[in-house]
Amino acid sequence: MKQTILGVLLLAFVSAQAQEKMPQHEIAFSTGYPTISFFSHQDCDPYCDDFKDAVYGHEREFGPMSLEYYHRSTDWLSVGGIFTAVSIKKDIHQNIHNGQKIGDYSERYFSLLPAAKFNLLRGEFIGVYTKVAFGVCFSPKSTKGADVDGDGAKVDENKLRVLPMYHLTLLGLEVGGRLRAFGEFGFGVKGVYSLGLRYQF
Secondary structure, eight states, X not given: OHHHHHHHHHHHHHHHHHHHHSOSEEEEEEEXXXXXXXXXXXXXXXXXXXXXTOEEEEEEEEEEEEEEEEEEOSSSEEEEEEEEEEEEEEEEESOSSOOOEEEEEEEEEEEEEEEEEEEEEEOSSEEEEEEEEEEEEEEEEEEEEOOOSSSSXXXXXXXXXXXXXXXXXXXXXXXXXXXXXXXXXXXXXXXXXXXXXXXXX
8 A cells, every 4th residue: 555655656746847847938840731721812804904815824832841849838738829831822824715925823821820829748858839929910912913804003912811811730749859840730820730840948
């Protein structure tokens, strides 16, 4: 009986010491796919009046790339924020029958989201967690092109949208020491699946 009590006390002491030595801060970089930004982008014909019959072509996507910071508030809760960048670029062609390029279209998403990370398991070499983040997204759009209607003016239109944005990590798994590799499954601006590296200090 005494040995059992001593064993429990020793285990509790070791766990407490490990918790005290755990880092309080962490930064992370990741990339994922697909992001909610791609779904919110309306893949339709160019909106510019000068390109009434024009169509998009040769779409290029970049991101999402995410940078995160968290501070450990309690054993089970870390608070911080996420910055995510996404880019979509397309060529503008004269019409569906004529493949001549007459312009360029770009759309970018820059998101800032306060976030909370719930540590379901925070061990010395492994961690399991969930996350929730809500914030704002700045989405500039740009349409540039040649003079196609003969009025002597080139097309140069710019718009900026401000949108609500979010990310929910249903399950995250991290392995390693202070430098950890991690993978996440969720939904939102970071992507359904994401992989990255995290450094704790």
